Amino acid sequence: MRTADRRVVLGLHRSRHRRDILTEALGLGVTTIDTASNYLHHRSHRTLSEVAGALLPKFSISTKVGYFSDGHSLSPARLREAVETVVADLGREPDTVLLHNPEHSGPDAQALMKACAVLADAVKQGWCGSWGISTWDPRPLIGLDALRPDVLMVRSGLLVSSSVLDAAEALVTAWRPTRVHGMSPFGGSATDPVWQKIDPRVFLRSSDATPVQAAFRVAFALPEVEAVAVGTDDAEHLRELCGGLEHEIDTHALQAYRQLLRQSA
Template sequence: MRDADPRVVLGLHRSRHERRLLTGALDLGVTAIDTSTNYLGFRSHEVLARTAGDLLPKFRLSTKVGYFPAPDGAEHSLAPQRLYVAVEQAARDLGREPDVVFLHNPEHSLHEGAAHSRDALAQACAALEEATSNGLCGAWGVASWNPSPLPSLIDTTTPRPSAFMVRAGLLVGIRTLDAADAATAAWGLNGSMVWGMSPFGGSANAPVWDRIGSRVFLRDSTGLSPVQAAFRAAYELPKVGTVAVGTDNPAHLSDLIDALAGKVNERTIEEYRNLLRARLLGQPA
């Protein structure tokens, strides 16, 4: 069994929630898992408690609230009372208080003007802050697939999260990267408080990873595959301290952990961001 490495979180977005995956993760030193109320058709918490309830105390467990069952599948809400009740329900369904609860994709309900959106975000964050103060979870954060609306809405009335989760990796556009950096700065968070997610844009088996020369982002990529190099680079795009990655294959998880030994070429990372920005602005590379 390897020593625990806090830089990797096992994400359960597309996972089958099999017990063997959780035991395999523990054997590899991955002691954090991330899920959401709406994963597995809103059954993730119940399935985890039923199939691996005895294992959950061994993990640092994070989940998300913001999506709710609806006749057409799901609806999103930032209503403070609904969010608070969702955190209560998560603790009951899991059989334990989550270590972190994220406000899930708040941008999905921020469409009614700056003043309304600013108040809605602040009140939603306050609901999670209250849930944390009342012992329903260990800490709270914000998880955003598209953080672009957030920086302009964060001010002194917006509670400060303990963690901020955003997309990370070579497939993330410069708008998202810049917005993630701006929101991180607006909240006064350091890099260790920022989490990356979806480092392969949905699949590490996609053909794009055979075409991208991802090893160029490392100073010494000897022995690392393109997928491993891409995973290591994801910690710099944007700068994050932890990456949540999904897989149902412990061997794949092991390969990603091995990739953490790679040393990033900071100059190449910066040049890449400059190229993305120049492309957005229509400037020559």
């Protein structure tokens, strides 16, 4: 995967939706935002529209539906209404709408297919440009048929377990999405104590990256994804991440790591 093919996506999970971060992101060439209907206590879309103002058309917006104030639901009627609400709150059609963690409702094949059909129809109706599935734990979805999604979003990075990585790759093979995106590359925060105990630079061919850059770069390879959503309200952190995309992976080290993960599972 070439450097130009790797993209940083500004995630709004746990974000305060600040305009200065949006401005900084654009300056760094980060032009995609990832959010969800339940972020910021179910106020993310409306807040983003208000804060971004004239900046909003400069971004591609990827969002998710499935969580409601009373819990998770794959009800086709509720999902359809949720997509319509996204459009109203943003004041524009999102570029992508993802089905948010469908495994949370323990769907069978029929329930998943009906939920996917709602989002596929939303594309036909012009409510969004593409649709897909975002899954925190893809293991319960193995073996379930789904309409071919435009996007599959999965957890990526060094803190993802072997079984989750294998399941994500199995879904890619089964569903053949057009694009695969990663999320949560630091498993919560780049300042968590775990990142003081390991040095991700062992997975790179060069040694001039920072540990944070190395961990982020590896997230594009565990599993193989073309974009990674990362949440931050720190402009310096965002600059550091964008500055590490050119580093190349030591494929032998990565393969050895995957083998060790499977052996210890």
